Amino acid sequence: MEFYHKPVLFDETIESLKIQPDGIYIDGTAGGGGHSLAIAKRLTTGKLLAIDQDPDAIRAAGDRLKEYPCATVYRTNFSEMDKAAEKFGLLPVDGVLLDIGVSSFQLDNPERGFSYHTDAPLDMRMSREGVSARDLVNTLSARELEEILRRYGEESNARRIAVRIVRAREKAPIETTLQLAEIVKESVPAAVRRKPGHPARKTFQALRIKVNGELDRLSEGLDAAFSVLRPGGRLVVITFHSLEDRIVKKRMADWCTGCICPPDFPVCICGRKPKAELIYKKGLVPTKKEMEENPRCHSARLRACKKLKETEGAD
Ligand SMILES: C[S@@+](CC[C@H](N)C(=O)[O-])C[C@H]1O[C@@H](n2cnc3c(N)ncnc32)[C@H](O)[C@@H]1O
Ligand SMILES: [Zn+2]
Known part of the structure; x- marks a missing residue:
């Protein structure tokens, strides 16, 4: 590309x-x-x-x-x-x-995992080294995830999303961007889903900021x-x-x-x-x-x- x-x-x-x-x-x-x-x-x-x-x-x-x-x-x-x-x-x-x-x-290359529009491994590492977004969503506690979403995404539904992520991964690890985007969509109130812009935007921003420090x-x-x-x-x-x-x-x-x-x-x-x-x-x-x-x-x-x-x- x-x-x-x-x-x-x-x-x-x-x-x-x-x-x-x-x-x-x-x-x-x-x-x-x-x-x-x-x-x-x-x-x-x-x-x-x-x-x-x-x-x-x-x-x-x-x-x-x-x-x-x-x-x-x-x-x-x-x-x-x-x-x-x-x-x-x-x-x-x-x-x-x-x-x-x-x-x-980086955004348009699905393989890098920055985008919630196309399905790809949940990566987001600019340097292609170190801890990925996949590692974070599958290992951090609900509290830690909530803090990241709040601090780096200014996400007002941080708690609901974090709890839902932890519940979802009990069944199977969260591997891809669309899996995560779907979990976020399901966790936010219907009124948020109706607003313009993707409901996972802030979650993706927060994880990206954390992954890359x-x-x-x-x-x-x-x-x-x-x-x-x-x-x-x-x-x-x-x-x-x-x-x-x-x-x-x-x-x-x-x-x-x-x-x-x-x-x-x-x-x-x-x-x-x-x-x-x-x-x-x-x-x-x-x-x-x-x-x-x-x-x-x-x-x-x-x-x-x-x-x-x-x-x-x-x-
Ligand atoms: C918005 S783009 C820059 C585009 C560039 N000005 C151009 O004209 O094509 C940002 C770039 O900064 C890099 N980047 C972001 N944070 C960085 C960091 N801490 N150290 C080195 N590169 C970084 C990203 O990998 C990305 O390629
Ligand atoms: Zn002085």
Whole structure:
């Protein structure tokens, strides 16, 4: 299958990175290589490190970038990008891009088990390693499953679904995506089944986030990205749901916070200076036109910041 992903907020992302032809860039989520290719095309003496944890994505991105000797394609988690950049002698960097989440290819390839539309083994591992969604639904307690569905899916029927999963697996292990989707459908009230959207959407999102440790990796990835940036370098992050966006927003706000002394203090005694500056106050969302063309991008948000020189932060 062809690895296809139509990158969301594409022009805005490339613009936000302010690519210099001689700069060094990291694409932490190379996927099908759409953004990576656009970066590579803008480089002359510069370099690109294209990272993904998915071996299929690495093959696709490698193929797409094969004409570009400036690009190194490397399989790792973006939470380890600092080590990867050091390994290839690419420090410090001028820009990092994180286009978080699953690619269309991963969603559309039934074999990967991300989708509740087609029947496939219940997998959901982006890296194709470690514990799968199948392992989780067949081994965790009802309480643990409920907690995952609530925390990562914001699923209000978490308890009913978790109990039903545990009851179903007593008869036979839950092996496939459609088996799970059916169990969820049966557990939610009829009113939920009548609402638009699949009743298993939040359950699948929650399991996917848990299987891939997505929120923890994002948090670590943001710190790794910030640590490799040179002063003036930019970090651009695109997220696809509010749980991820909250993490990015908070971390960027923290970097951008200067003095935290009470306002009635005559002078600053905390000595805190902002380490970064936001490029867009509230982030960017897709245009109406893009949302119509690509329904998957509805909740996408782009946030970007620029690392400041140590002496640059305003008092
Ligand atoms: C939305 S797609 C990126 C698409 C890409 N920007 C393009 O233009 O084709 C997200 C990609 O990030 C990868 N990914 C997600 N979390 C990751 C992580 N923690 N480390 C490395 N890759 C990750 C996924 O495997 C997936 O291929
Ligand atoms: Zn202060």
